Each structure stands twice: as C-alpha cells, then as structure tokens.
Amino acid sequence: MERYHKTLYEVLGGEAAIRRIVEAFYPKVQAHPLLGPLFPENIFPVMEKQYMFLTQFFGGPMLYSDEYGHPMMRARHMPFEITPERAEAWLSCMRDALTEVGVPEDLRSVVIDRLSGPAHHFVNTPSS
Numbered sequence: 001m002e003r004y005h006k007t008l009y010e011v012l013g014g015e016a017a018i019r020r021i022v023e024a025f026y027p028k029v030q031a032h033p034l035l036g037p038l039f040p041e042n043i044f045p046v047m048e049k050q051y052m053f054l055t056q057f058f059g060g061p062m063l064y065s066d067e068y069g070h071p072m073m074r075a076r077h078m079p080f081e082i083t084p085e086r087a088e089a090w091l092s093c094m095r096d097a098l099t100e101v102g103v104p105e106d107l108r109s110v111v112i113d114r115l116s117g118p119a120h121h122f123v124n125t126p127s128s
C-alpha cells in the first residue's frame with residue numbers, strides 16, 4: 001500500500017519546474033489585452049513572488065509566507081479590478097504556460113482545477 005502521496009509540487013518537478021511555468025506564464029499575461037495593463041513594466045519582482053507563492057500553494061517549501069507572512073491573496077488583489085473575464089483569462093494563460101513547458105494533459109487539468117477556485121474567489125468587479 002502506498003504510504004504517502006506526492007505533493008503537486010513534487011509531481012510537477014519541483015523548483016525547476018515551477019520556475020519554468022512562471023517564466024512561460026508572465027509573457028502570456030503581459031501580452032493579454034485584459035491582463036497586461038494591470039501589471040508593471042518590470043515583471044521580474046512579480047515573477048519571483050509568484051514562484052514563491054506557487055511553490056507553497058502546490059505543497060512545496062513555504063517560501064512566500066516565510067518572506068511576506070500570511071498570503072491574504074484576495075486582499076492583495078483588491079487594488080485591481082478583477083472581473084470574471086480576467087479570472088478566465090488568467091487561467092487560460094496558465095493553461096497555455098503548462099502546455100508550453102510540457103505538463104501532460106491530465107496533470108494540467110489538476111493544476112488548473114486547483115487554481116480556478118482562487119482565481120474566481122479573487123473576482124471583485126462585475127463583468128463590464
């Protein structure tokens with residue numbers, strides 16, 4: 001009998017894999033008409049925070065909380081108008097990033113399922 005289950009972090013491939021996903025994701029976000037305008041020109045600090053956050057969100061080391069305290073992600077997104085369309089766009093960029101780095105379809109769906117709860121939870125503005 002299996003004694004433990006691997007975390008999503010481990011299944012994806014750990015540190016190097018999370019870095020590749022983040023690096024594939026942000027160019028898509030920046031190029032997206034609904035998302036790009038929300039982000040600063042210098043995307044590197046955002047990428048680093050996202051790397052730290054996703055690491056812990058997928059069950060790896062608690063990098064984000066160790067540095068920034070409780071994530072409070074919905075609150076941190078409140079300064080930005082997040083519509084349902086932007087949540088879908090964010091998830092779609094993530095799905096494309098996962099495809100680009102070669103995450104297989106079944107695993108891709110698990111990852112997107114995990115992220116779609118938070119993405120929709122961060123919606124704070126009705127459709128325009």
Ligand code: HEM
Pocket residue numbers: 035038039040046049050053054057068073076077080082086087088090115118119120122123
């Ligand atoms: C629903 C659509 C989303 C939109 C439109 C969005 C947009 C943004 C924006 C504009 C920022 C601030 C960038 C800056 O520093 O200027 C940000 C930060 C961040 N987002 Fe999102 N986001 C979304 C969903 C998500 C999801 C689903 C996650 C992870 C589950 C996430 C994780 C983060 C993290 C970790 C940061 C950095 C927070 C910090 O400043 O410490 N976001 N997001």
